[in-house]
Amino acid sequence: MPDAMLSQNLKTLSRIHGGKYIHQAGFLPGQTRDYWLIAQSLNPSPVGAITRSTQIHESWAHQRELKAGQLDTFSRYSLIYVTKGRGIFRDDRHREALPVAAGDVICVFPGIPHAYGPPESERWDEINVEFSGIIFDAWIGAGLLDPAIPVRHLPQPVDYWLKRFHDVVLPLAAHSSGADYTLRDAGRLTDLLAEICNTWQEPHAKSDLRWIDEARTRLLALAPDAPLDLAAEGRAFNLGEQAYRKKFKRLCGVTPNAFRSRHLIEQACHQLIASDVSVKALAFAYGFSTPFSFSRHFKQFTGLSPERYRENALR
Incomplete structure (x- = not known):
């Protein structure tokens, strides 16, 4: 017998929980699918936000693009969990088709052209979540979200993971x-x-896990206005500056400078929301020589000036 959650009608789920249900026509005669727009945000926080989520039964996904040999480019992250059916995935790094089956999750990354979907004569069921923001950029690398491995299998029953997506x-x-x-x-x-x-x-050696945990902890413990001395950080691990930087990036997925910059901007975002501290005071507190340099750095990470970020967050 199918699991109760997998067999639930999307129209019924939309009546119970909200969102918008559509029995949607496709491009081919007689082609239809059940489409539930669960959530959508038109003004997501640059720090991190869910931007859209849908659940689709009898989805054709990117069948037309796959048939034409075309790829789409997306500006955000997306997780597509296939609950029923099978298909393939392609992107710029994987021109040969990667197989996809029920219980697999597809990870789509910003700026990487891709296409996925079931065979031309078939359909699949899916739930997907789109998201963006600097807090999710930190998941890239270190065996976590990895563009080199865009399709992964989740070992627990499909119904378990569908419930976890619904929880979110x-x-x-x-x-x-x-x-x-x-x-x-x-x-x-x-x-x-x-x-x-x-x-x-991916299993790293226990010594590598201990090493990167200590290295990140040291950077997080630095005072906000303290300069990052890579040579000193390397000496703490009996490594030269270059060797330290390379090892940190290999195990964490980003350089020490990028890791610390992202952390400082995250802290600044919280301060802008939680307090009335001025941008000028915040700039000096976080070690910037001028408010202008702080604002420029802040905008590189969030896409907004500190003033606009605070204004949007407190609206």
């Missing part, structure tokens, strides 16, 4: 379409990502 997105379904979602909503997604990644994380 169903609280958003009751919001009006276009609503702004909170960092707490993004936090539920990071919890899901952590659980997913824990099932596939």
Whole structure:
């Protein structure tokens, strides 16, 4: 017997939880699918946000693109969990088709052209979550979200993972379409990502895991206005500056400078929301020589000036 959650009608689920259900026509005669827009945000936080989620039964996904040999480029991250059916995935790094089956999750990355879907005469069922923001950029590398391995299998039953996806997105379904979602909503997604990644994380040697844990802890413990001395950090591990930088990037996925910069901007984002501290004071507190250099650095990470970020967050 099929699991109860897998057999639930999307129209019924939309009536219970919210969102918008459509029995949608396709490009071919007689082609239809059940489409449930669970959640959508038109003004996502640059720090981190769920931007859209849908669940689709009898989906054709990118069949037309696959048939034409075309790839689409996406500006955000996306997780596509296939609950029924089979198909393939292609991207710029994988021109040969990668097989996809029920129980697999596809990871789509910003700026990487891709296409996926079932065979031309078939359909599959899926649930997907789109997301963006600097808190998710930190998941790239270190055996976590990895563009080199865009298709992974989740070992637990499909019904278990469908419920976990629902745990993340169903609280958003009751919001009006276009609503702004909170960092707490993004936090539920990071919890899901952590659980997913824990099932596939590539095994590093225990010494490597201890090393990167200590290296990151040291950087996080630095005072916000303290300069990052890579030579000193390397000496703490009996490594030269270059060897330290390379090892950190190999195990963490980003350079020490990028890791610390991202952490400082995340802290600044919280300060802008939680306090009335001025941008000028915040700039000096975080070690920048001028408010202008802080604002320029902040905008590189978030896409917004500190003033605009605070204004949007407190609206």
